[in-house]
Amino acid sequence: MTILVTGGAGYIGSHTCVELLRAGHSAVILDNLYNSRRETIGKIAALGGSEPIFYQGDMRDRALLDEIFAAHKIDAVIHFAGLKAVPESVWKPLEYYGTNLGGTVTLCEAMRAAGCKTLVFSSSATVYGSENKVPFCEDMPTGKSTNPYGSTKIIIEQILQDLYHAENDWNICLLRYFNPVGAHESGLLGDDPAGIPYNVMPIICNVARGKQEQFLITGTDFDTPDGTAIRDYIHVVDLAKGHLKALDYTAGRAGVGIFNLGTGRGMSVLELVQAFEQASGRALPKSYAPRRPGDVAYCYADVSKAERELGWKAELGSAEMCRDVWNYLQKQGQI
Numbered sequence: 469m470t471i472l473v474t475g476g477a478g479y480i481g482s483h484t485c486v487e488l489l490r491a492g493h494s495a496v497i498l499d500n501l502y503n504s505r506r507e508t509i510g511k512i513a514a515l516g517g518s519e520p521i522f523y524q525g526d527m528r529d530r531a532l533l534d535e536i537f538a539a540h541k542i543d544a545v546i547h548f549a550g551l552k553a554v555p556e557s558v559w560k561p562l563e564y565y566g567t568n569l570g571g572t573v574t575l576c577e578a579m580r581a582a583g584c585k586t587l588v589f590s591s592s593a594t595v596y597g598s599e600n601k602v603p604f605c606e607d608m609p610t611g612k613s614t615n616p617y618g619s620t621k622i623i624i625e626q627i628l629q630d631l632y633h634a635e636n637d638w639n640i641c642l643l644r645y646f647n648p649v650g651a652h653e654s655g656l657l658g659d660d661p662a663g664i665p666y667n668v669m670p671i672i673c674n675v676a677r678g679k680q681e682q683f684l685i686t687g688t689d690f691d692t693p694d695g696t697a698i699r700d701y702i703h704v705v706d707l708a709k710g711h712l713k714a715l716d717y718t719a720g721r722a723g724v725g726i727f728n729l730g731t732g733r734g735m736s737v738l739e740l741v742q743a744f745e746q747a748s749g750r751a752l753p754k755s756y757a758p759r760r761p762g763d764v765a766y767c768y769a770d771v772s773k774a775e776r777e778l779g780w781k782a783e784l785g786s787a788e789m790c791r792d793v794w795n796y797l798q799k800q801g802q803i
Contacts, residue, residue, distance in 0.1 A: 469493050470542055472498065472536065473485055473496065477505065477522075478504045478548055480707060481549075484548075487708045487711070495512075496521045497522045497523065499549065500526045500527075508657070511656045515652065526571070527572075527574060528570055533575065537581070543586065544639075545588070547590060550571065551567050586639040589643065597613065606726045628724065638722065645729050648704045649668070649789045655796045658796035659673075668737065671684075676752060683752050683755070685737055685741075686757045692765055697737055698736045699768065710727075716779075728773065729780075729782075730771055732772075744790040746790070
């Protein structure tokens with residue numbers, strides 16, 4: 469199949485493109501390089517065994533989308549593109565709503581015009597909000613978000629479900645990620661965000677390479693074994709492979725499938741830091757602060773539906789996640 473991957477040069481998108489190419493698919497990447505790099509395309513080709521087709525541009529550019537669909541027989545779309553930093557979304561709500569919502573609507577309009585109605589969407593566990601009990605199951609009601617980024621995920625999920633109800637020939641899969649970490653075992657691909665990182669592993673990496681003095685743990689009084697918050701961390705390669713299973717699921721099947729992609733096991737923030745220290749052989753300086761408003765003690769997935777219906781489950785644990793991140797930092801000359 470020929471797959472259009474929006475945001476395919478990004479962290480999760482690039483790893484997914486490698487898996488697509490290795491599985492014999494063709495990848496057409498659309499990325500505006502806002503939070504990614506042009507050289508990633510060559511790395512995808514080296515690891516995937518064939519060259520993806522690359523377009524630099526924005527998913528809100530309808531003329532460009534029409535050009536892509538006219539030039540290639542696109543069988544399905546995996547949609548990663550969008551702004552994703554929670555704190556930034558609070559400061560820039562119009563940019564987040566404009567990009568994430570406007571881009572998705574424009575993409576779906578172009579898909580419909582081209583007769584391509586198979587879509588795998590990169591959603592998030594943030595849609596569960598803070599009112600549901602762990603482990604989070606796909607049939608739970610989506611919650612109220614505390615930030616514009618989370619709101620865009622909730623609204624896009626609703627848009628796509630409404631789209632299917634109006635036009636029953638769409639094949640849509642909503643993948644709710646938990647906390648992606650890790651890197652490709654080769655050390656060629658990893659998470660290297662532009663600007664200030666907001667996710668836990670890039671912050672750990674900044675401390676390890678001396679770009680940040682200490683790793684700040686916010687909240688030590690949660691009702692957890694070590695007092696720090698527990699999250700469901702998933703290796704990015706496991707996550708990428710989940711997208712291929714989602715493509716298989718949508719083949720010839722009209723409807724909307726919703727799946728959690730996580731390990732189903734919680735790990736505390738302190739445990740993740742300790743796993744990285746063990747993998748790297750370096751002690752990380754740490755500091756502590758009160759928990760942030762809205763933070764919950766536990767957030768992890770029930771992944772039984774993905775295992776049952778997609779035939780997928782995570783295979784890599786915290787040791788592999790931290791090993792591969794450390795290898796990436798070394799191979800990229802960042803240590």
